[in-house]
Amino acid sequence: MSDADLKENLSEEEAAAEAEAAQETESLDEENRLKPEFVRSVKEALDDEDSDRVYDLVEPLHPADIADLFELVDADERLTLARSIRDLMGVEVIAELNDWVRELLVEALPAEVVAEIAEQLDTDDAVAMLEDLDEEDQQAVLAEMEPEDRAAIESALSYPEESAGRLMSREFVAVPETMTVGDLIDFLREHRELPTEFWEVFCVDALHHPVGTCALSWILRCPRNIPLYDVMKRDQTLIPVGMDQEEVALRFQKYALISAAVTDDSGRLIGQITVDDIVHIIQEEAGEDTLLLSGAGDGDINEPILLTVRARLTWLVVNLATAILASSVVGLFQGAIAKFALLAVLMPIVSGMGGNAGTQTLAVVVRAIATNQLTDSNTWRMILREFRIALANGAALGTLIGLGTGLLFGNPHLGAVIATAMVVNNLVAGLAGILVPVTLTRFKVDPAVSSAVFVTTATDVMGFFSFLGLAVLTGLA
Amino acid sequence: MSDADLKENLSEEEAAAEAEAAQETESLDEENRLKPEFVRSVKEALDDEDSDRVYDLVEPLHPADIADLFELVDADERLTLARSIRDLMGVEVIAELNDWVRELLVEALPAEVVAEIAEQLDTDDAVAMLEDLDEEDQQAVLAEMEPEDRAAIESALSYPEESAGRLMSREFVAVPETMTVGDLIDFLREHRELPTEFWEVFCVDALHHPVGTCALSWILRCPRNIPLYDVMKRDQTLIPVGMDQEEVALRFQKYALISAAVTDDSGRLIGQITVDDIVHIIQEEAGEDTLLLSGAGDGDINEPILLTVRARLTWLVVNLATAILASSVVGLFQGAIAKFALLAVLMPIVSGMGGNAGTQTLAVVVRAIATNQLTDSNTWRMILREFRIALANGAALGTLIGLGTGLLFGNPHLGAVIATAMVVNNLVAGLAGILVPVTLTRFKVDPAVSSAVFVTTATDVMGFFSFLGLAVLTGLA
Numbered sequence: 001m002s003d004a005d006l007k008e009n010l011s012e013e014e015a016a017a018e019a020e021a022a023q024e025t026e027s028l029d030e031e032n033r034l035k036p037e038f039v040r041s042v043k044e045a046l047d048d049e050d051s052d053r054v055y056d057l058v059e060p061l062h063p064a065d066i067a068d069l070f071e072l073v074d075a076d077e078r079l080t081l082a083r084s085i086r087d088l089m090g091v092e093v094i095a096e097l098n099d100w101v102r103e104l105l106v107e108a109l110p111a112e113v114v115a116e117i118a119e120q121l122d123t124d125d126a127v128a129m130l131e132d133l134d135e136e137d138q139q140a141v142l143a144e145m146e147p148e149d150r151a152a153i154e155s156a157l158s159y160p161e162e163s164a165g166r167l168m169s170r171e172f173v174a175v176p177e178t179m180t181v182g183d184l185i186d187f188l189r190e191h192r193e194l195p196t197e198f199w200e201v202f203c204v205d206a207l208h209h210p211v212g213t214c215a216l217s218w219i220l221r222c223p224r225n226i227p228l229y230d231v232m233k234r235d236q237t238l239i240p241v242g243m244d245q246e247e248v249a250l251r252f253q254k255y256a257l258i259s260a261a262v263t264d265d266s267g268r269l270i271g272q273i274t275v276d277d278i279v280h281i282i283q284e285e286a287g288e289d290t291l292l293l294s295g296a297g298d299g300d301i302n303e304p305i306l307l308t309v310r311a312r313l314t315w316l317v318v319n320l321a322t323a324i325l326a327s328s329v330v331g332l333f334q335g336a337i338a339k340f341a342l343l344a345v346l347m348p349i350v351s352g353m354g355g356n357a358g359t360q361t362l363a364v365v366v367r368a369i370a371t372n373q374l375t376d377s378n379t380w381r382m383i384l385r386e387f388r389i390a391l392a393n394g395a396a397l398g399t400l401i402g403l404g405t406g407l408l409f410g411n412p413h414l415g416a417v418i419a420t421a422m423v424v425n426n427l428v429a430g431l432a433g434i435l436v437p438v439t440l441t442r443f444k445v446d447p448a449v450s451s452a453v454f455v456t457t458a459t460d461v462m463g464f465f466s467f468l469g470l471a472v473l474t475g476l477a
Numbered sequence: 478m479s480d481a482d483l484k485e486n487l488s489e490e491e492a493a494a495e496a497e498a499a500q501e502t503e504s505l506d507e508e509n510r511l512k513p514e515f516v517r518s519v520k521e522a523l524d525d526e527d528s529d530r531v532y533d534l535v536e537p538l539h540p541a542d543i544a545d546l547f548e549l550v551d552a553d554e555r556l557t558l559a560r561s562i563r564d565l566m567g568v569e570v571i572a573e574l575n576d577w578v579r580e581l582l583v584e585a586l587p588a589e590v591v592a593e594i595a596e597q598l599d600t601d602d603a604v605a606m607l608e609d610l611d612e613e614d615q616q617a618v619l620a621e622m623e624p625e626d627r628a629a630i631e632s633a634l635s636y637p638e639e640s641a642g643r644l645m646s647r648e649f650v651a652v653p654e655t656m657t658v659g660d661l662i663d664f665l666r667e668h669r670e671l672p673t674e675f676w677e678v679f680c681v682d683a684l685h686h687p688v689g690t691c692a693l694s695w696i697l698r699c700p701r702n703i704p705l706y707d708v709m710k711r712d713q714t715l716i717p718v719g720m721d722q723e724e725v726a727l728r729f730q731k732y733a734l735i736s737a738a739v740t741d742d743s744g745r746l747i748g749q750i751t752v753d754d755i756v757h758i759i760q761e762e763a764g765e766d767t768l769l770l771s772g773a774g775d776g777d778i779n780e781p782i783l784l785t786v787r788a789r790l791t792w793l794v795v796n797l798a799t800a801i802l803a804s805s806v807v808g809l810f811q812g813a814i815a816k817f818a819l820l821a822v823l824m825p826i827v828s829g830m831g832g833n834a835g836t837q838t839l840a841v842v843v844r845a846i847a848t849n850q851l852t853d854s855n856t857w858r859m860i861l862r863e864f865r866i867a868l869a870n871g872a873a874l875g876t877l878i879g880l881g882t883g884l885l886f887g888n889p890h891l892g893a894v895i896a897t898a899m900v901v902n903n904l905v906a907g908l909a910g911i912l913v914p915v916t917l918t919r920f921k922v923d924p925a926v927s928s929a930v931f932v933t934t935a936t937d938v939m940g941f942f943s944f945l946g947l948a949v950l951t952g953l954a
Contacts, residue, residue, distance in 0.1 A: 031849070032728060039854035062712075064731045072854040098850075188697045198694050199676055199735065216693035217675050220665045235539075251509060253760060254541045256753035258676065258735065275752050276733035279759055283730060286763035287844050290770060294840035295833065301845045301859060309869045312837050316874060319833045323826040330825065334818040341811040344821030348807065348828065349800045352937065355832075356772065356796045360789050363771035367764050368778045372508070373575075377516040377549040382778060392786045393793055401797065460829065 027061060034065060039072045046077050046084070054084040063092030070101045071302055079108050091117070095125040100302035103132050111137070115144030118153065123170050124277060127156045131166065164248050165241040167281075168262040168271030171195035177203035177211055177232060182224025199258045199274065203232050208268045210238060210261040238263050239273060246285045250372060252278045289366055292448035295319070318453055326351070326460035333468040340477035342409065343468060346418055349401065351463030354425035357393060358455040361386050361433025366448050369441055383434055390430025391423075398422035413476055421467035425459060428466075432458040504538060511542060516549045523554050523561070531561040540569030547578045548779060556585050568594070572602040577779035580609050588614070592621030595630065600647050601754060604633045608643070641725050642718040644758075645739040645748030648672035654680035654688055654709060659701025676735045676751065680709050685745045687715060687738040715740050716750060725750060726758045727849060766843055769925035772796070795930055803828070803937035810945040817954035819886065820945060823895055826878065828940030831902035834870060835932040838863050838910025843925050846918055860911055867907025868900075875899035890953055898944035902936060905943075909935040 027038040038057070045053040058066060058081075066088060070078055082089060082105050094102065094117060106114055106129060118126040118141065130138055130153060138157075142150050152170050159165025173194055175184055184201065188194065201219065203212040212232030222231055237255050239248055239262045251257065252275055262271040291299035295318075297311030330337075330347070337344045365382070368374035374382055398419035406415025436454045437447030471477050504515040515534070522530040535543060535558075543565060547555050559566060559582050571579065571594055583591055583606060595603040595618065607615055607630060615634075619627050629647050636642025650671055652661055661678065665671065678696065680689040689709030699708055714732050716725055716739045728734065729752055739748040768776035772795075774788030807814075807824070814821045842859070845851035851859055875896035883892025913931045914924030948954050 031724060032731070033849050033852045034854065036853040062732070068849070071850060072852065074858065185697055188694075189700060194698075196694070197692055215674055216697060217665075217673070220662055220693060220697065221671075223666060247508060253756050254509070255539070256756075258753065275756065276735065279730050279733075279752065279756060282756055282759050283763050283848070286760050287766065287848070289764065290767040290840045290844055293767060293771075294836045296837040296840045299841045299844060301841065301850055301855075301862070305862060305865060309866055312834070312866065313870050313873055315837070316830065316833055316870060317877070320826070320830060320874060320878065323829045326829070327822050327826050330822045331819075334822060337821045338815060338818040341815040341818075341821070342808075344814045344818070344824075345804050345807045345811060347821075348825060348937070348941075349797070349804050351825065352800045352803070352933075353793065353797060356793055357789070359771045360773040360792070363767045363773045364776045364778065367767055367776060371760070371764070372510050372545070373548060373778055375510045375549065376513040377511065378778075381551065385778070385782060388782060389786055389789065393790050396790055397793055397797060400794070404801075456829075460825070464825075 027065070034068055034072060039069065042069065042081070043073055043077065046073065046080050049080075051084040054081065055088070058085045058088060063090060064096050066093045067096035067098070067101075070105075071098050075104070075302075078104055082108075091120050091122075091125065094129065095121060098300065098302050099128070099132065100300060100304070102129060106133065107137070111140040112144045114141045119145055119149045123152050123156055123271075124167050126153055127166050131157060131161065159241060162245045163241070164239045164243045164245065164262050164273060165271075167245055167248065167277055168239075168241070168273050169195070169277075170271050171198075172202060172261075172269075172272040173198055174202045174204045174208070174210075174269055175228065177205070177227070177229040179203075179228050180224060181219055181222045181226045181228065181231065184219060184228065185224070198272075200272075201228075202261050202269055202272070203228050204269050210236065210263065210269045212236060213261065215258070236261065241265075241270060245281050246370075248273060249278050249281045249285055253282065254372075286370070289370060289448040292446070293363065293366060293452050295452065319456075322453055322457040322460070325457060326464060329461050329464045330468065333464075333472060336468060336472050336477040340471075342414070343471055343477060346405065346414075347464055347467050350418065350421045350425055350467045351460045353397060353422065354429045354459030354463045355456050356429075357390065357426050358429035358433045358459045359452070361390070361430050362437060362451055362455050365434045365437045366451065369437060369447055374438075379438055383431070383438075386430045386434045387427070390426045393430075394423035394426030397426065413474065414471075417470045417474060417476060418467060421463070421470055424466040425463045428462040429455070429459045504542070511545055511549060516546065519546065519558070520550055520554065523550065523557050526557075528561040531558065532565070535562045535565060540567060541573050543570045544573035544575070544578075547582075548575050552581070552779075555581060559585075566594075568598050568602065571606065572598060575777065575779050576605070576609065577777060577781070579606060583610065584614070588617040589621045591618045596622055596626045600629045600633055601644055603630055604643050608634060608638065636718060639722045640718070641716045641720045641722065641739050641750060642748075644722055644725065644754055645716075645718070645750050646672070646754075647748050648675075649679060649738075649746075649749040650675055651679045651681045651685070651687075651746055652705065654682070654704070654706040656680075656705050657701060658696055658699045658703045658705065658708065661696060661705065662701070675749075677749075678705075679738050679746055679749070680705050681746050687713065687740065687746045689713060690738070692735070713738065718742075718747060722758050723762045723847075726755050726762055729755045730759065731849075763847070766847060766925040769923070770840065770843060770929050772929065796933075799930055799934040799937070802934060803941060806938050806941045807945065810941075810949060813945060813949050813954040817948075819891070820948055820954060823882065823891075824941055824944050827895065827898045827902055827944040828937045830874060830899065831906045831936030831940045832933050833906075834867065834903050835906035835910045835936045836929070838867070838907050839914060839928055839932050842911045842914045843928065846914060846924055851915075856915055860908070860915075863907045863911045864904070867903045870907075871900035871903030874903065890951065891948075894947045894951060894953055895944060898940070898947055901943040902940045905939040906932070906936045 027034055029035045042054060042057050045057060070081060073081055078101060118129060121129065130141060142154065156166055199216060201214045202210050203214065205211050212234045213236045214228055214232045218231050237251055237257060237260050239260050241262050241264050257275060259272050259274040261269050262273060264270045295312065295315030365374060401422055402415040402419025405418050406412040432455045437451045440447045440451060504511055506512045519531060519534050522534060547558060550558055555578060595606060598606065607618060619631065633643055652664065676693060678691045679687050680691065682688050689711045690713045691705055691709045695708050714728055714734060714737050716737050718739050718741050734752060736749050736751040738746050739750055741747045772789065772792030842851060878899055879892040879896025882895050883889045909932045914928045917924045917928060
């Protein structure tokens with residue numbers, strides 16, 4: 001960016017900032033979300049087909065807020081909104097759009113317009129925009145693009161989904177380590193085609209292998225005559241292009257990275273990943289476990305409802321099978337229940353409490369696995385830890401419910417049975433809560449996806465079996 | 478940092494990097510975690526009280542891996558480990574330690590040693606180290622510190638826990654907007670006391686109010702004679718010092734920030750927050766919902782076991798109360814169950830499936846609230862959406878279980894009853910799954926903490942009541 005460009009950019013930004021400051025009180029609430037009244041006035045203007053008013057309302061917003069606005073209006077208003085604010089739909093807005101909203105908008109646009117937008121986006125954002133399109137639509141868009149941009153996107157799409165190759169940007173600054181600080185600054189001032197924002201400069205050898213990284217603050221603080229090999233940090237974290245994005249996010253966290261070099265199979269520098277693209281992934285991956293454990297699938301509230309129903313129903317049907325399995329255990333004891341119906345009244349307490357305890361352990365273990373806190377080195381210690389916790393909780397809850405039941409129904413035998421069943425089922429819950437996810441991880445299955453079914457099956461089945469079985473065995477019914 | 482300092486630093490780093498490269502294959506697995514064999518050899522050396530061997534093993538590790546190592550050895554080995562590698566326990570290791578591990582180590586050290594470490598840490602890391610100490614220990618450490626450092630930490634501790642004031646670093650670069658790029662570069666080269674790593678320079682007016690932010694890449698690309706007011710971005714995101722860390726994390730994500738200026742009540746620049754401190758928070762806050770929803774409390778596997786038992790047991794006792802409430806509903810129908818024990822066999826299916834469906838909705842809604850996707854603007858639309866999903870899932874599951882039951886037991890009446898109850902309970906689940914967290918949010922209660930109790934109570938009670946009630950009402954038993 002030349003200084004003339006910069007000036008032009010900035011005077012625009014200045015005007016925008018002023019307008020925004022004036023509007024800010026009107027459009028954003030104290031938690032920085034768009035106010036309902038503001039959203040309502042946009043919706044009213046959309047209803048009235050008053051594009052000018054829509055434009056005036058939206059124009060002062062930050063691109064991230066425009067992207068949010070699309071989520072807050074109804075699905076059938078989104079295309080009209082996009083049409084009304086066409087020239088505000090810059091790359092920042094497109095890049096910030098929710099995946100489902102973007103897909104809706106992109107599918108409604110002709111291929112050449114999508115191609116035009118994709119060419120303005122950074123490669124990683126363009127890939128995010130195109131990767132969910134049908135093969136056919138994708139090809140149509142790619143065909144409309146400049147060969148160079150198309151090549152970059154096709155190369156990104158050739159890497160697996162959710163890999164570093166899809167995330168990386170192909171725009172970065174790489175220079176020989178023998179360059180001096182002064183020469184680097186001159187180089188940066190002269191080359192307009194370089195990316196406008198970057199945080200580190202990568203030093204490479206003759207084969208384009210990264211040999212060190214210079215934070216810009218170090219460069220700014222060194223005299224011009226110092227060579228980069230005296231400034232750069234040699235101990236760098238390199239990201240292989242095929243690495244899964246969750247793993248990339250963990251490296252960024254572990255080593256507090258701002259940007260990192262991406263290398264191909266032969267170790268050549270081919271891209272960079274910056275932390276602003278990673279924060280979304282950290283957030284998604286960490287939040288995903290909540291959704292996966294509950295079987296809510298993708299869980300995005302903008303997902304088309306039929307996909308949501310399908311995802312959730314699949315999980316519910318699997319759970320129905322396990323519920324039937326558990327109820328067939330109850331079926332074994334029908335005779336006892338007919339004789340002594342109080343057993344049916346109390347049995348859900350044992351199974352339900354086991355379910356709760358199992359869910360606690362499962363949540364802790366799944367998080368610990370996801371954050372690399374639980375590894376083969378400490379698995380046994382954690383199993384022992386969960387066993388002790390389960391024993392303590394089981395003893396406490398068993399005593400409580402045992403005494404309560406014994407006293408309330410004047411039946412110490414019943415109290416002893418439910419107390420024992422409670423201890424047993426808490427142990428089952430604690431052990432299943434850790435053994436199931438640990439075992440699934442060994443078999444390279446994401447423990448967040450399928451652990452819950454196994455754990456609740458175990459606690460339901462064992463809850464009913466231990467309580468009803470003990471009751472029959474001890475001659476209670 | 479002068480270039481001499483830099484050189485010295487770098488030759489050390491160089492040596493470390495080489496040693497690390499040699500060891501890397503030995504100590505880290507393919508997912509960048511410490512290998513079990515490596516951890517085992519450290520533990521063996523600790524057992525043998527062979528400090529030198531421990532030191533040699535640990536020395537090549539990255540500080541973040543040393544911090545991980547402390548989590549992977551047993552709690553009673555941690556102090557010995559710290560003693561064996563005393564001069565490797567640099568600020569990077571201390572800053573990366575798990576909170577519980579750090580507390581254990583810090584409590585074992587004399588106040589003057591803790592003070593010495595705290596003085597070397599950035600303010601935010603020093604605060605993290607001291608904030609969990611007892612009031613008395615904290616005062617003892619502060620008393621040992623240099624007045625300037627003590628003042629910075631005391632001021633940070635005066636802000637609420639988990640606020641921007643605790644997170645921010647007091648080291649940043651602030652200059653007048655009238656300075657030119659050349660003068661700024663000279664200023665940075667001359668002033669050694671400035672922070673060594675920073676990503677943006679803040680421009681301030683005479684009252685020290687921030688007026689703009691310059692990314693270092695823009696500064697490097699502009700000619701020396703350009704004044705900063707032509708380079709800086711005026712439209713900046715300022716963080717009020719009292720803002721909650723979750724809110725800070727959302728701003729960083731929303732506006733893709735690398736660093737941000739923190740201002741006091743009168744709008745003066747008093748600190749900066751950088752994204753590397755935020756990624757941990759994003760991860761924690763997003764992952765926390767999984768733990769909170771399950772009632773697992775803090776959920777850290779290094780938490781002392783008694784605290785863990787207390788946290789989980791509290792939640793389980795609350796759930797015990799709701800389980801008893803649900804079972805008392807079953808108690809109303811004891812007579813019917815005694816006559817027709819099959820009702821007891823089938824009733825857990827209805828309540829359990831409702832619980833599963835409710836948990837799905839709850840997970841989605843809690844995530845959407847946490848990420849500001851669900852606001853007052855779209856609450857009604859989302860309630861309607863969940864209602865429709867619940868109706869679809871209820872109809873599908875009801876048909877499935879109704880037909881199955883009717884055929885298996887040759888009792889269409891029973892099939893109709895369980896099918897209807899299933900639809901009813903799915904609707905209860907869907908509505909409770911969204912109304913409970915939305916209502917709690919209105920009352921400023923974190924929906925992740927307490928929603929699950931209400932939702933599962935609703936699905937248990939209504940599951941039993943609808944199924945058994947319909948059975949009795951329609952004369953089935």
